[in-house]
Amino acid sequence: MVWGEGLRFRDSALWLSDTQGSRLWTDSSGRWTPFELDSPSNGLWFLPDGSLVGALMHERKVGMWDGNRWRTYADLEKVAIGPLGDMVGDSRGNLYVDDVGFNAGAGEQPVAGRVLLVRPDGTSLVVASELLMPNGLVLVDGGQTLLVVETVGQRIVAFDVNADGSLGGRRLYADLAVLIGPDVKPDGACTAADDGIWVADLNGCVMAKVIEGSVVRTTSTAPKHPISCCVRDDGMLIVAAATLPDLPLHDALRSGQVRASLVEAGSA
Numbered sequence: 001m002v003w004g005e006g007l008r009f010r011d012s013a014l015w016l017s018d019t020q021g022s023r024l025w026t027d028s029s030g031r032w033t034p035f036e037l038d039s040p041s042n043g044l045w046f047l048p049d050g051s052l053v054g055a056l057m058h059e060r061k062v063g064m065w066d067g068n069r070w071r072t073y074a075d076l077e078k079v080a081i082g083p084l085g086d087m088v089g090d091s092r093g094n095l096y097v098d099d100v101g102f103n104a105g106a107g108e109q110p111v112a113g114r115v116l117l118v119r120p121d122g123t124s125l126v127v128a129s130e131l132l133m134p135n136g137l138v139l140v141d142g143g144q145t146l147l148v149v150e151t152v153g154q155r156i157v158a159f160d161v162n163a164d165g166s167l168g169g170r171r172l173y174a175d176l177a178v179l180i181g182p183d184v185k186p187d188g189a190c191t192a193a194d195d196g197i198w199v200a201d202l203n204g205c206v207m208a209k210v211i212e213g214s215v216v217r218t219t220s221t222a223p224k225h226p227i228s229c230c231v232r233d234d235g236m237l238i239v240a241a242a243t244l245p246d247l248p249l250h251d252a253l254r255s256g257q258v259r260a261s262l263v264e265a266g267s268a
Contacts, residue, residue: 001016001018001021001023001025001240001259001260001261002018002019002020002021002258002259002260003018003019003020003021003227003242003258003260004016004017004018004025004227004228004240004241004242004260004262005017005018005019005042005043005086005188005227005228005240006041006042006043006044006054006055006086006087006188006228007044007188007190007228007229007230007238007239007240007262008044008045008046008230009230009231009232009233009238010046010050010052011028011050012233013026013027013028014026014027014230014238014262015028015044015052016044016228016240016262017040017041017042017043017044017054018034018040018260019040019041019042019057020040020258021034021040022036022037022038022039022040023035023036023037023040024037024041024054024065035068035069037069037070038069039056039058039059039070040056040057040058041054041055041056041057041063041070042054042055042056042057042083042084042085042086042087043055043084043085043086043087043088043097043098043137044087045087045088045089045095046089047089047093048091048092048093051064051065052064052065053065053073053087053089053095054070054087055084055085055086055087055097055098056070056084057083057084057085058083060075060076060077060080060084061073061074061075061076061077062074062076062084062087062095062097062118073122074095074118074122074123074124075122076097076099076116076118076124078124079099079116079124079125079126080099080116081099081101081111081114082099082100082101082102082103082111082113083100083102083103084097084098084099084100085097085098085099085100085113085134085135086098086134086135086136086137086188086228087137088137088138088139088146089139090139090143090161090165091143092120092165093119093120094117094118094119094120094165095117095118096115096116096117096118096127096137096139096146097115097116097117097118097137098113098115098116098134098135098137098148099113099114099115099116099126099134100113100133100134100135101113101114101131101133104133110132110133110152112129112130112131112132113129113131113132113133113134114126114127114128114129114130114131114134115127115128115131115134115137115146115148115159115167117165117166117167119165127159127165127166127167128148128159128167128170131148131150131153131157132150132151132152132153133150133151133152133153134148134149134150134151135148135149135150135151135186135187135188135189136148136149136186136187136188136189136190136199136200136228137149137189138189138190138191138197139161139191140191140197143161144160144161145158145159145160145161146158146159146161146167147159147173147189147197149186149187149188149189149199150186151185151186151187154175154176154177154182154184154185154186155172155173155174155175155176155177155186156172156173156174156176156186156189156197156199156210157170157171157172157173158170158171158172158173158212159171173210173212173213174210174212174213174214174215176199176201176208176210179208179210179214179215180201180204180206180208180215181204183203183204184201184203184204185201185202185203185204186199186200186201186202187199187200187201187202187226187227187228188200188226188227188228188229188240189229190228190229190230190231191231192209192231192268193231193235193267193268195211196209196210196211196212196216197209197210198210198229198231198237198268200226200227200228200229200239201226202225202226202227203225205220205221205222205223205224205225205226206218206219206220206221206222206226207219207220207221207226207229207237207239207265219237219265219266221239221241221263221265223243224241224242224243224261224263225241225242225243225244226239226240226241226263227239227240227241227242227260228240229265231268235267235268236264236265236266236267236268237264237265237266237267237268238262238263238264238265239262239263239265240260240261240262240263241260241261241262241263242258242259242260242261243258243259243260243261244258245258
């Protein structure tokens, strides 16, 4: 794998988007197997009926996996302005998708990102804006709170989830630059087994367990750089982590020297 995003665990199987290798990986067949994609997916989620959906980052669509390729589930062309990132969903079938706003890998100038809501009927709208590179998305409190990890903002922002799926009550959940350090580069996130969430610090080679306003535990992945994460049914924290050459990240990706692997990071 080159770069592992959207790591998910479902029905004893792991699923992962290789955004730079343009593959979808899974061990659902009993073997770790790649599916070649015409267009790479990023964030992954399972709908209430068990269907796998993926945020197609360059197409501005959400696709549904048919076993061989992504078929259009929702077209976000009218609301998305940039590449799509992570994705999370609730028990009603609502999906929350990062609209990153700009393509850092292509050298585009940073602009504010948003979170998009995709309803079960395929309609979509902007439900949060002015986010500094929204990345990891996690629903907590039984789906009543959405947490958004801002990579450039170096923080986690919380929103109340309203009955209609819209968001309100924006507030700071955790200032990661203060809690972890000024060089923190938060990426993917997932719910912890008991309370709080796990956040991947790409720069620090650390997984941080965060409960509102505090870091309660850290786990090193050094020398590998953590990207995304999930928790298996047995409580094991699984991390997609990359081995990087001594180059700036996007230069490293362009060099073809980056390789990602899955790491068991201990009890979650």
